[in-house]
Amino acid sequence: MSLWRQLTRGLRALVDRPAVERDVADEVEHFLDEATAALVAQGLSREEARRAAAVEFGNAAFVREQVREYGWENVISSFAGDVRYGLRRLRSAPGFALVCIVTLALGIGASTAIFSAINPILFEPLPYPRASRIMMISDFGVNGSNLDVTFGTYREVSARARSFDALAVMKPWQPTLTGSAEPERLEGQRVGAKYFRALGVMPALGREFLEAEDREHGPNVVILSENLWRRRFAADNSIVGRQVRLDDHAFTVVGVMPAAFENVLAPSAELWAPLQYAVSFTPDSREWGHHLRMVGRLRDDVTRAQAAGELDRIAHTRLPEFARVPWASLDSGFIVRSLQDEVTNAVKPALLAVFGAVLLVLTIACVNVTNLLLARGARRRGEFAMRAALGAGRGRMIRQLLTESLLLAVVGGAMGIGLAQLGVRALVALSPPDLPRLGAIGVDRVVFIVTLAVTTAIGLLVGMMPALHASRTDLRAGLEDSSRGSSGDHRGTRAALVVAEVALALVLLVSAGLLLRSLQRVFAVDVGFDASQLVTMQVQESGVRFDADSARYRFFDDALEAVNRVPGVSAAAFTSLLPLSGDIDVYGVHFERDADRGVLAGLAPEDGAALRYAVTPDYFEVMRIPLRRGRLLAAHDVAGAPRAALVNESFAKRRFPGGDAVGQRLRFGPDDGQWYTIVGIVGDVKQASIALIQQDAIYITPRQWHWGDKLMSLVVRSPRDPAALVPEIRRAIWSLDKDQPIVRVATMDELLAKSAVERRFALTLFEAFALAALSLAAVGIYGVLSGSVAERTREIGVRSALGASRGDIIALVVRQGMILTGVGVAIGLTGAVAASRALVTLLFGVSRLDPLTYIAVVVVLAAVSAIACWLPAWRAARIDPSVTLRSE
Amino acid sequence: MDQTTDVIQGTLDMLILKTLSLEPMHGFGIARRVEQVSRGVFKVNPGSLLVALQRLERAGWVDGEWRQTENSRRARFYTLTRAGRKQLAVETAEWTRRASAIARLLKAEG
Numbered sequence: 001m002s003l004w005r006q007l008t009r010g011l012r013a014l015v016d017r018p019a020v021e022r023d024v025a026d027e028v029e030h031f032l033d034e035a036t037a038a039l040v041a042q043g044l045s046r047e048e049a050r051r052a053a054a055v056e057f058g059n060a061a062f063v064r065e066q067v068r069e070y071g072w073e074n075v076i077s078s079f080a081g082d083v084r085y086g087l088r089r090l091r092s093a094p095g096f097a098l099v100c101i102v103t104l105a106l107g108i109g110a111s112t113a114i115f116s117a118i119n120p121i122l123f124e125p126l127p128y129p130r131a132s133r134i135m136m137i138s139d140f141g142v143n144g145s146n147l148d149v150t151f152g153t154y155r156e157v158s159a160r161a162r163s164f165d166a167l168a169v170m171k172p173w174q175p176t177l178t179g180s181a182e183p184e185r186l187e188g189q190r191v192g193a194k195y196f197r198a199l200g201v202m203p204a205l206g207r208e209f210l211e212a213e214d215r216e217h218g219p220n221v222v223i224l225s226e227n228l229w230r231r232r233f234a235a236d237n238s239i240v241g242r243q244v245r246l247d248d249h250a251f252t253v254v255g256v257m258p259a260a261f262e263n264v265l266a267p268s269a270e271l272w273a274p275l276q277y278a279v280s281f282t283p284d285s286r287e288w289g290h291h292l293r294m295v296g297r298l299r300d301d302v303t304r305a306q307a308a309g310e311l312d313r314i315a316h317t318r319l320p321e322f323a324r325v326p327w328a329s330l331d332s333g334f335i336v337r338s339l340q341d342e343v344t345n346a347v348k349p350a351l352l353a354v355f356g357a358v359l360l361v362l363t364i365a366c367v368n369v370t371n372l373l374l375a376r377g378a379r380r381r382g383e384f385a386m387r388a389a390l391g392a393g394r395g396r397m398i399r400q401l402l403t404e405s406l407l408l409a410v411v412g413g414a415m416g417i418g419l420a421q422l423g424v425r426a427l428v429a430l431s432p433p434d435l436p437r438l439g440a441i442g443v444d445r446v447v448f449i450v451t452l453a454v455t456t457a458i459g460l461l462v463g464m465m466p467a468l469h470a471s472r473t474d475l476r477a478g479l480e481d482s483s484r485g486s487s488g489d490h491r492g493t494r495a496a497l498v499v500a501e502v503a504l505a506l507v508l509l510v511s512a513g514l515l516l517r518s519l520q521r522v523f524a525v526d527v528g529f530d531a532s533q534l535v536t537m538q539v540q541e542s543g544v545r546f547d548a549d550s551a552r553y554r555f556f557d558d559a560l561e562a563v564n565r566v567p568g569v570s571a572a573a574f575t576s577l578l579p580l581s582g583d584i585d586v587y588g589v590h591f592e593r594d595a596d597r598g599v600l601a602g603l604a605p606e607d608g609a610a611l612r613y614a615v616t617p618d619y620f621e622v623m624r625i626p627l628r629r630g631r632l633l634a635a636h637d638v639a640g641a642p643r644a645a646l647v648n649e650s651f652a653k654r655r656f657p658g659g660d661a662v663g664q665r666l667r668f669g670p671d672d673g674q675w676y677t678i679v680g681i682v683g684d685v686k687q688a689s690i691a692l693i694q695q696d697a698i699y700i701t702p703r704q705w706h707w708g709d710k711l712m713s714l715v716v717r718s719p720r721d722p723a724a725l726v727p728e729i730r731r732a733i734w735s736l737d738k739d740q741p742i743v744r745v746a747t748m749d750e751l752l753a754k755s756a757v758e759r760r761f762a763l764t765l766f767e768a769f770a771l772a773a774l775s776l777a778a779v780g781i782y783g784v785l786s787g788s789v790a791e792r793t794r795e796i797g798v799r800s801a802l803g804a805s806r807g808d809i810i811a812l813v814v815r816q817g818m819i820l821t822g823v824g825v826a827i828g829l830t831g832a833v834a835a836s837r838a839l840v841t842l843l844f845g846v847s848r849l850d851p852l853t854y855i856a857v858v859v860v861l862a863a864v865s866a867i868a869c870w871l872p873a874w875r876a877a878r879i880d881p882s883v884t885l886r887s888e
Numbered sequence: 889m890d891q892t893t894d895v896i897q898g899t900l901d902m903l904i905l906k907t908l909s910l911e912p913m914h915g916f917g918i919a920r921r922v923e924q925v926s927r928g929v930f931k932v933n934p935g936s937l938l939v940a941l942q943r944l945e946r947a948g949w950v951d952g953e954w955r956q957t958e959n960s961r962r963a964r965f966y967t968l969t970r971a972g973r974k975q976l977a978v979e980t981a982e983w984t985r986r987a988s989a990i991a992r993l994l995k996a997e998g
Contacts, residue, residue: 005945005946005947005948006946009945009946023964026961026962026963026964027915027963027964028934028962029939029961030914030915030916030957030961030962030963031914031915031916031919031934031938033961034914034915034916034917034920038916039921056934057934058933058934058935062935063934063935063938066935066938066939067939067942070942070943070946071942072944130981242907274899491908549964780995781894
């Protein structure tokens with residue numbers, strides 16, 4: 001009943017507003033009539049009675065408004081009215097509206113784009129069922145870093161640990177697919193049988209690997225990614241059970257992964273085969289090499305800490321059936337961390353810093369719009385005074401003003417989302433290649449909702465202060481003085497906002513400056529070799545004819561010879577590990593001296609691991625890596641000859657402080673009873689990232705290693721443009737065997753640039769944001785000063801009439817602006833010092849308090865704000881006193 | 889003399905309903921009746937009264953009806969509905985319960 005009434009009356013009010021208005025007016029009028037009549041009856045004259053009744057009644061317009069406002073329909077209709085009115089007001093000031101909308105669109109667009117990039121990486125769980133249960137387990141490396149586990153360790157852990165539902169190890173695999181189409185080298189993984197179970201994703205077609213398939217000499221089976229299945233096998237549903245040729249071997253396809261399967265552990269992998277390592281093995285086999293990553297899914301009732309505790313107990317209690325080797329003794333236990341951490345840790349600081357930066361830009365944009373709204377509010381004081389006089393309540397006026405700012409924000413937000421779509425595309429193009437979950441980046445529903453919420457919040461936020469200001473109008477002052485300036489209090493708020501803007505811009509500029517200086521330092525780092533005039537490519541042997549090591553060595557020897565014959569090549573060499581390429585190959589090292597000492601003192605020998613470079617003797621000449629002591633590797637260091645090894649300088653210094661490392665003997669990798677003798681010491685080379693600490697490295701010739709490498713990188717030095725030689729080098733290798741894939745062709749300079757890509761990524765964004773912040777701050781200062789000049793036209797006119805020179809007036813205005821800048825700089829400096837703490841992990845070779853950066857930024861900011869001050873000052877100086885004074 | 893009734897919204901509604909339970913009345917009539925019967929203790933704010941009438945009508949407790957007055961102006965007369973009568977009983981009972989509780993408390997204290 002009453003609900004029905006609510007509905008019908010409300011609808012009537014919406015449909016026939018005039019009738020309802022008339023009703024309310026009539027009722028109020030009638031009330032007054034009756035009151036007057038009652039007073040007349042008490043003996044007052046008609047006129048007095050009317051006046052008394054009106055006084056008692058109060059503001060009739062206000063009462064009418066109150067009565068009219070009752071009911072749900074009014075919320076709708078007054079909002080609609082506010083929107084209509086707001087649109088009209090904004091249309092009447094298109095310049096103002098455009099500036100506000102564009103400013104907000106830029107701020108919202110940039111932050112939406114950045115948010116949509118970091119959301120899947122940092123905040124969304126990985127795309128696996130109960131992803132938080134997936135753990136990565138690794139050995140302790142040098143300085144507590146992660147070290148890949150050995151197969152021996154994996155075998156022991158998987159037999160003993162009870163905390164995991166599924167445990168698996170994995171290693172990269174690059175088979176060459178041959179068949180109907182041209183040969184293609186694919187990225188894949190060799191994995192333990194329970195790999196997919198650990199991740200919690202099962203093949204969409206076929207089945208996962210069986211335990212029985214993950215044995216030495218097990219069947220050749222392969223699981224394909226959906227993408228590869230589509231690309232190479234035309235999404236053929238009958239693929240399961242069929243055979244494909246990989247590296248000249250027939251592999252049976254047992255499964256196809258679903259399209260939604262995202263393999264975060266190796267994003268580019270397109271096919272998987274079982275690891276198929278031996279179950280029993282000797283210390284000298286590859287099973288004791290640190291080259292596997294281990295992943296495990298926790299049992300439901302086990303926490304990460306409990307699992308870590310169990311692994312620790314396993315590490316410290318040796319069982320006779322699980323022998324260990326010195327370089328995988330597990331004496332320091334294991335590192336257990338979640339897959340999420342593993343995937344995001346490396347990029348987290350950069351992403352959070354970028355996000356912080358974009359939020360600063362958004363804040364500056366908001367401050368700017370607030371400023372513009374305040375200035376506009378000042379110009380509209382007459383309007384507000386009029387509305388207040390006509391009975392508009394303060395709440396009503398605030399609502400109207402907030403509607404206007406919301407309108408601006410919504411239009412800005414809509415444009416912002418459009419900009420974000422473009423921004424995301426640019427971001428993906430610009431991002432470092434190892435940024436995880438690149439495919440998941442996009443403006444999705446979550447991003448949309450967050451943007452909507454942020455936009456609304458911004459609309460209310462930027463409108464609140466101007467609305468409160470404008471509605472606090474002193475009626476009489478506003479009406480009398482609608483044409484002239486604003487109150488001092490008002491000006492104070494705007495000055496405060498400008499100060500805030502300068503301070504925020506300073507924080508951003510300092511951050512960008514620090515990153516820029518870091519990047520300079522990164523490029524100034526000595527990588528340990530001469531990167532110019534070098535071209536490199538990876539050559540792989542593929543096919544059964546290379547299954548014997550001797551055939552491998554011969555192929556690479558022949559290839560080197562063929563490449564050396566190419567005109568323009570001054571020197572060429574092969575290496576198993578290419579610096580700055582992301583290659584990594586680490587083995588345990590064991591010094592003879594330590595072993596003796598360990599035996600004598602009853603201590604376990606000191607463990608350590610070093611990078612293994614299997615290089616042809618010319619490698620050092622090609623790379624121009626300096627020899628510090630002893631000799632380089634030579635052509636006579638072949639199988640059967642005494643094993644020779646080179647170590648890098650810092651490794652030698654650390655292990656043999658004071659003594660000479662040359663002549664010392666060490667075991668490296670699988671223990672086959674033979675020693676390598678250190679014959680020389682070479683300069684340090686950066687292997688991983690140029691910013692990382694120096695890693696230990698051991699160089700040996702390919703023929704003196706325990707097995708032949710299938711995958712080698714060719715490095716070629718040429719006095720001419722080395723990139724131009726690539727086709728001829730390729731032809732030379734293919735003249736030996738046309739089926740050998742050659743990949744990863746790059747000049748060394750390109751690899752050098754790539755290794756700084758993460759920093760460069762952060763820097764590019766910071767530069768863009770800093771530039772945006774700088775221009776917004778300049779616009780803000782300019783806006784406030786020119787507004788203040790406009791308001792003070794009369795005062796300035798009087799001043800110049802009284803004899804102030806143009807210079808005096810310019811000084812007056814500029815001083816006003818520069819004082820604001822100065823205060824902002826002071827506040828911003830403290831903010832920048834605090835904010836730089838968040839950047840520490842991104843900085844390299846530069847203090848977060850680097851004085852040069854701070855000084856340079858202050859100078860730039862001061863210069864820009866001086867320009868922003870100059871324009872209004874110049875305009876002020878041209879004010880003609882006779883004109884302004886007459887116009888008053 | 890200047891206590892106003894609209895401090896407690898509930899009481900204003902109850903007073904209006906009570907007043908209308910005697911006879912249909914227009915807004916000013918209600919205000920004057922409340923003032924007279926309370927001997928000037930309660931003074932009804934016209935704005936609050938008219939809004940309250942809107943609310944009561946929407947709730948279905950009173951019916952508003954336009955009539956022509958003798959000087960050919962339109963006047964809105966309010967009548968108590970059945971639902972309104974029930975509501976008045978509820979509110980009166982509730983008010984009495986509270987008032988007597990307060991009275992007991994004050995007496996006990998004294």
